[in-house]
Amino acid sequence: MLLRSLTKHVRDQNWFAVFLDFFIVVAGILIAFQVTNWNEERAERRAEFGYLDTLEQDTNESLIEIAEITAKAEIQEKARETLYEYSIGTRSKLDPDKAVELIEAALWSFPSVEIRQTTFETLQGSGRLGILANEDLVTALQEMAALVEETETEKQHELYALERFGDPLLYDHVELAKIMGKPGLTDSVVRVPWLKELPKIEEIPAVFKTLQFRNSLLMRSALTNERKATYERMRLKYIEIGALIDDRQQELGVD
Template sequence: MLLRRVSQHVKTQNWFAVAIDFFIVIAGILIAFQITSWNEARKDSKRELQIIDRLQSEFTMLENETEEYIEFVESTKPIIAEFEQQIINYPEDANLELMKRFFETAFSLPRPAGQSDTYQQLIASGDMNVLDNQTLLAELVNHASLTDYFLHVNQATREWSRSYVVPLVRLRSLLNVLPLEEAVSSSGTKADLIVAINLYKEVFEDQLNILKAHKESFAELNKMLIDEKHEKNL
């Protein structure tokens, strides 16, 4: 219909009408492009908000998990000190139940929390550009690097210290099958056990410091995600 009208106007050399027709066509195309652009922007914004929401949910869970680890580690510090005194004073006041209590609770190092599944999916799919806040993007990358570092340090520390805490590992196994005196004497010298427990205490404190630093990183990132989500919802 419009094309026929343009042809008629050209034949009659009504150039003003031709100009108006072309203006209508161009305006229509621009409006169509704008509507498409708005729809795409709305979809992108909705998707970005969904990703931010998932990230915030996962990082909150990981932060809470790390907080639980910290509480567990803090709660077992007195048990480690109690066990250390048992070894130092042995055989005086030796207490089988107190020694077993150490191995059942405090002889366990929780690992740092891992990466967010949503973040890993964004990296794998190359969709990090969905997030338009560059500061948030930088913080996500920094946190991921920090997490990788903590996991690496944790694994390296475990491997390095494994051979040094052999007397403790041996004692843990023997306490369940031998009398206390025989279990202790078969685990190594008293000096070996004291060295092992002191090394374990240092590793334990290092692990606690890692967990606390990790929790701070989680808290900072979660604050940024909550602020970003609030801003997107305005």
């Protein structure tokens, strides 16, 4: 219809009408492009809504994980301090059964943290990090990923120390049935369920007074505190991420 009108106006040399027809065509094309862009932008923002929501869930769950691992690390440190004081003689009395139970936290257990990065990894893996319009949020998420890698390296260092120095000491000198026969710091179930009767420890193993024992405590303590420092940096970074998510949700009108 418009083409027929344009042809007629050209034939009649009605240039104003020709100009008007061209204007209508161009305007229609521009409006169509703009509507398409608006629809695409709305779709992007809807997708961002969803990703912000799951990022918030990841952040909250990771903060809980960090709080739990930090609390367990504090229990470990208290156990190490008690055993070290006994070893050097500043603590004269320690119940033998209690001493072996403290070993479970001090040298046997190895709590580790599971940071939830599902949403970040999905966005990064698909090349869609740009859907998050807040550049500060993207930067903070990338910095958190680097901290997760850092704590994984620290974890491997402590695992090496445990296997190289702690485990041989325990295997040779400690009644492990006291540890295996009940839930521990990192286990909610008994490690060896068929251990029904746990031995009574009459005296503290002599190895508790040795330099090797004290050095094992100190080595694990130093490595645990290194990880604790990283956990604190992660906690603060997640608080920052949570605030950035809230800011962006408010910009988008999300409660």
